[in-house]
Amino acid sequence: MTTSCKKDDDNNDPDCVKEENYFTAEFDGQILEPYWRTGFGTTRYTFGVNRDNQYNAWVLSVRIEEPDIYIYIWIIDVNGVGFYPIEYVTYDDLMPPLYQKNYVQIEYTDIIADDGYPFMYLSMENTSGIDITSYDSSKGVLVGTFTCGLYAPSNPNDIKQISGEFNINMTTYDPYTKPCWL
Numbered sequence: 241m242t243t244s245c246k247k248d249d250d251n252n253d254p255d256c257v258k259e260e261n262y263f264t265a266e267f268d269g270q271i272l273e274p275y276w277r278t279g280f281g282t283t284r285y286t287f288g289v290n291r292d293n294q295y296n297a298w299v300l301s302v303r304i305e306e307p308d309i310y311i312y313i314w315i316i317d318v319n320g321v322g323f324y325p326i327e328y329v330t331y332d333d334l335m336p337p338l339y340q341k342n343y344v345q346i347e348y349t350d351i352i353a354d355d356g357y358p359f360m361y362l363s364m365e366n367t368s369g370i371d372i373t374s375y376d377s378s379k380g381v382l383v384g385t386f387t388c389g390l391y392a393p394s395n396p397n398d399i400k401q402i403s404g405e406f407n408i409n410m411t412t413y414d415p416y417t418k419p420c421w422l
């Protein structure tokens with residue numbers, strides 16, 4: 241059984257504070273957070289962070305247990321605190337070359353859409369963006385919130401909203417060490 245706590249929940253360990261290296265989002269009426277995955281040869285925190293210094297880009301990948309989905313957030317040309325608009329993407333934008341757009345993608349791992357692709361939602365333009373509230377390039381600190389509209393490419397009239405927050409510190413981030421709050 242996997243358990244998790246929200247950032248503001250009480251924790252049995254008074255020294256455990258959920259103040260960095262976390263992600264939370266609200267989508268389709270649910271609170272979505274990464275979890276501690278065990279089994280199948282993998283034991284890790286399902287909040288992945290990739291940073292590409294060449295493009296000043298960050299890719300956040302989050303595996304959610306229920307529903308069984310992945311959330312991807314691409315943030316390019318990060319150069320400081322500020323607002324980064326989220327852009328409209330299509331299936332073609334998910335292929336190389338990478339680091340072309342700021343976007344959000346939600347992919348269901350167990351549902352295939354009528355178009356043959358995994359069922360997913362992709363970001364729409366002019367529906368808000370990513371607000372970086374703290375940034376330190378040398379330490380790998382990226383803190384912010386995001387919100388945007390998403391559409392299902394297999395049914396463009398299926399539109400939903402997502403919003404959330406993240407807090408990353410690459411000097412302490414370790415996906416193979418279980419966070420105290422999980």
